[in-house]
Amino acid sequence: MPELPEVETVRRGLAPAMETVRIDRADIRRAGLRWPFPAGLAERLNGARVLQLRRRSKYILADLDTDETMLLHLGMSGRMTVSGLAAPHVPGRFHHDHPAIEKHDHVILHMANGARIAFNDPRRFGALDLRATAAIDAHPLLASLGPEPLGNGFGAAILAARFKGRKSPVKALLLDQRIVAGLGNIYVCEALFRAGIHPARAAGRIGAARLETLAQTIRAVLTEAIDAGGSSLRDYRQADGNLGYFQHNFRVYDRADSPCTTPGCCGTVRRIVQSGRSSYYCPACQR
DNA sequence: CTCAGCTCCTGCGGGC
């Protein structure tokens, strides 16, 4: 489930269960995911209070009162599920009836408020690390990330500067987290469709006006997706157990051979492979 | 520096 809107949705779902709450016990059920977990992980989490949950790109950052920050990445298949937290209309009551531990639940946080947070990741491309909060921005996974697409540092000027002279397909550069942080395959396809830009177009050969449009469509599609609770493929649930519904608003992603939805367009959505990943676009709308 | 290809891993759906 993991592009920026899904990660932001997960962060929001975790916040009520985790922010200001102490971690009673961290149950570390394997030695690592994509990389080995840091030394002494359980001991460093046990008893720590979560101050706040932040998001940077596709990473969730949990600042702890131990002056360390826990960094989480969901990879391709990671999920965070919360159980045992009271419904909002039942203040102060926690029912503690947690579901059974599932296959691929690799890390489980037992919170002092009765909530249980399970990090489930079948493919194990996800990551979990711990680093001093004061130095978290220098973490190797964060240090070279580009600007947040929904932040003030992003716009057509950034795209122009970073695309200048580049012959790579614009699709590939938008997936490069050093150019813009947080986009993935779905939202790049959707933003390019809305901007009318062909995914194979050389990034350096897109005019200023079209880059302005692209910056706007990137912001728009991400904002709409966050408002929809992200996209739920293959029934993946968000942290609060609900399904996102932005997948119903896909215009091209996973719609190969379907008619283009642009009014008056007779085109058919095509699928091509670029740097090993599927791109979906309308040949009539996107140039 | 840039770029394409490979890699990690499990699960699912389609075709035979």
Added chain:
DNA sequence: TGCCCGCAGGAGCTGA
């Protein structure tokens, strides 16, 4: 039914 293949929302690493 079972098996095999391709594909999946990511991204670091390698070598040209």
